[in-house]
Amino acid sequence: MSDLLSGPQPARTPGPVVVNRPGEMAWSGIQTFMKLPVCLTPADLRAGGVDVAVCGVPWDGTATGRNGTHLGPRAIRECDYLPSGTRTHLDVRVDPLEHLVVADYGDADVLIGNTTGTYDNIRSFIGEILTGGAIPVVLGGDHGITWPSATAVAEAYGYGRVGIVHFDAHADTAPDMRGALAGHGTPMRRLIESGAVPGRNFVQVGLRGYWPGPPILAWMEEQQMRSHFMAEIRRDGFDAVLERALDEALDTADHLYISVDVDAADPAYAPGTGTPEPGGLSSGEILDAVRRLAAEAGMVAMDVVEVSPPYDAGNNITALFAHRIVLEALTGTAMRRIGLTEPGYADPRAAGSGSARTFRSRLDGVTDPAIPVAAQADAAQADM
Helix, strand or coil: CHHHHHHCCCCCCCCEEECCCCCCCCCCCCCHHCCCCCCCCCHHHHHCCCCCCEEECCCCCCCCCCCCHHHHHHHHHHHHCCCCEEEEEECCCHHHHHHHHEEEEEEEECCCCCCHHHHHHHHHHHHHHCCCCCEEEEEEEHHHHHHHHHHHHHHHHHHCCCCEEECCCCCCCCCCEEEEECCCCCHHHHHHHCCCCCCHEEEEEECCCCCCCCHHHHHHHHCCCEEHHHHHHHHHHHHHHHHHHHHHHHHCCCEEEEEEEEEEECCCCCCCCCCCCCCCHHHHHHHHHHHHHHHHHCEEEEECCCCCCCCCCCHHHHHHHHHHHHHHHHHHHHHHHCCCCCCCCHHHHHHHCCCHHHHHHHCCCCCCCCCCCHHHHHHHHHHC
């Protein structure tokens, strides 16, 4: 546990602490994620039965090019515009907060100028959340934080048992960054070399541009990494490639970690990032993919990284995108909990097809939380 929390604390009963008044909007009150209650210790998580803990890692000490990602966690928390307590996803008609207990776990202790110490703190910080029985959802920060974060997850579930689906323009498999092993271009290589996540358990989506060169690409092939480049997506379509990624996600692993670099999206959708690369995915494609992974494959942790507010075109578009990535992951996790794991599931009322009777049979006994059971039964009877 970090020094900030290991000193004397006011006596209180463990559990989530509500720090906002009901109905407060993003521009008022205390800026927790979606105005959720706060937990500070694993005991708080356990006492509250917290399923998912959203946390921040405000670190950009290993970023190159345009910095500012240390401001990402705060921007992601602040950009929400919806009142607290209402989050029904219109495509699938599921409110994740009806099925999951979610809390904000605050931020990891970042030591300016001390990469090793900061990475140690990140690893123990994520370990606290896992000890508390919650799924960590990490707001970055530069992509270097995935090394300590995913290492903590592998330590909890077992080396070689965790797979990663990694959305990014860049492979992040450099051997070093000007002699430094830690960096936002090296985390995936560090995870593979340490044995925490074997190469075959890596699935990458959205790679493009002019890096890496042949030696690194050859190393990736030697490690049996599964990499889906934009050339494949343009040729076969994103839906086909996503189906392949879903099939690969857990074919040699037991647990899934999702890592989303916002530069996987084209800069038109995510300008506020350190290393933008034109020609990427749309924000809608990534949001749908994250929800499907969480629902159909399940996840034990996730990070969303490389949001740089100083370059966010003055309108928080990238921070809002990252915020919605988290909401999609929460929605998918809730869908999986209530049994909505059908490939590409959409509520028929949103998709514009299907009847109440068909809808009910597809759920195979799971009712839609957005409609009273009696209303569903009446609609189904009327349709006969």
